[in-house]
Amino acid sequence: MHDDTRITLTIPDHIDAAMIVGPQDCVLHTIQKAFAARITVRGNLVMLSGDSLEVQSLTALFGDLIKMAASGAAPTVEDAERAVELLRQGEFAPSLLREDILLTYRGRAIRPKTAGQKHYVDAIRSHTVTFGIGPAGTGKTYLAMAMAVAALKRKDVNRIILTRPVVEAGENLGFLPGTLTEKVDPYIRPLYDALFDMTDMERARELIEGGVIEIAPLAFMRGRTFNDSFIILDEAQNTTPEQMKMFLTRLGFNSKMVITGDITQLDLPRGLSGLKSVQRVLDDVEDIAFCTLTGRDVVRHSLVARIVEAYERAAAHDRSREKRADCSDEDGEGEG
Numbered sequence: 001m002h003d004d005t006r007i008t009l010t011i012p013d014h015i016d017a018a019m020i021v022g023p024q025d026c027v028l029h030t031i032q033k034a035f036a037a038r039i040t041v042r043g044n045l046v047m048l049s050g051d052s053l054e055v056q057s058l059t060a061l062f063g064d065l066i067k068m069a070a071s072g073a074a075p076t077v078e079d080a081e082r083a084v085e086l087l088r089q090g091e092f093a094p095s096l097l098r099e100d101i102l103l104t105y106r107g108r109a110i111r112p113k114t115a116g117q118k119h120y121v122d123a124i125r126s127h128t129v130t131f132g133i134g135p136a137g138t139g140k141t142y143l144a145m146a147m148a149v150a151a152l153k154r155k156d157v158n159r160i161i162l163t164r165p166v167v168e169a170g171e172n173l174g175f176l177p178g179t180l181t182e183k184v185d186p187y188i189r190p191l192y193d194a195l196f197d198m199t200d201m202e203r204a205r206e207l208i209e210g211g212v213i214e215i216a217p218l219a220f221m222r223g224r225t226f227n228d229s230f231i232i233l234d235e236a237q238n239t240t241p242e243q244m245k246m247f248l249t250r251l252g253f254n255s256k257m258v259i260t261g262d263i264t265q266l267d268l269p270r271g272l273s274g275l276k277s278v279q280r281v282l283d284d285v286e287d288i289a290f291c292t293l294t295g296r297d298v299v300r301h302s303l304v305a306r307i308v309e310a311y312e313r314a315a316a317h318d319r320s321r322e323k324r325a326d327c328s329d330e331d332g333e334g335e336g
Helices: 018-019 021-032 052-070 078-087 094-099 115-126 140-153 180-196 201-209 240-247 276-282 302-335
Strands: 004-009 038-042 045-051 104-106 108-110 129-133 159-164 213-217 229-233 255-259 288-292
Touching: 004 052, 018 021, 018 038, 018 052, 021 052, 021 078, 038 213, 045 052, 052 078, 052 094, 052 213, 078 115, 094 115, 104 140, 104 255, 108 140, 115 129, 115 288, 129 140, 129 276, 140 180, 140 229, 140 255, 159 180, 159 288, 180 213, 201 213, 240 255, 240 276, 255 276
Parallel strands: 129 255, 129 288, 159 213, 159 229, 229 255
Antiparallel strands: 004 045, 038 045, 104 108
């Protein structure tokens, strides 16, 4: 049995305590539901009592929320939920993630927000080639692009290459109207959107026109080698094994590659996904990292995380049912 521990934290006078607890105390209620320890907020005092380990975790959590409020960012329910998850996993303190700023644009900091995202950006820092595999909303492409833009600003690289495979949904590109650029634009538009979200649009267009940032379909990569570049392949689940090999062998000196994808959202009409097979091929190759992000790392609307989790449960159920059916068929064959 743990000793009953009591700690009182003081919210600085220049910070409105209402920012810490949230509208209608929603942030406070989220934290209270996650812990057995007693949490009381009166005026600018936060009183914690209960299990010593829980009180220690809550002290770190409220300390981080106070820092957030001091920076002018009002903590949200999603912030509280992510902080609770981090403390439960015991890998990173919430403050460590807040201090890991990848890029700042117009006063807004881009940083990892979950333990999985922190592992992912650390892997990109320490490896030449990193694979980020996970569902929508986990920040795979966005964080990679933030690191690419930051590397360009630091002059660690001279170019950014952003690419995606073009998978035709029942239509042949040759029969679609418009120039080649107009035909492929819908496929690579999400890369433009993410780029414009983290750098001035006019400046980004200048860099694109000058060839410093290149956004192009994967087919345009063939026969080229990229030195001093940060190269990102998005939607890699829609590459064939041959395309994946072609892309990886574009790597030049002083370059970094990030490959992102969601193997549950396969659009290939037939054949094996290059992303599905690549880990088996490269798993033991030095300087290559594989990072798997899950529903816990979704940082969009909280409902998105629940949708992802529901699909993951359904997929697990289907796999279990197929396995039982296979076993049943084998038993039936053996009886004859």
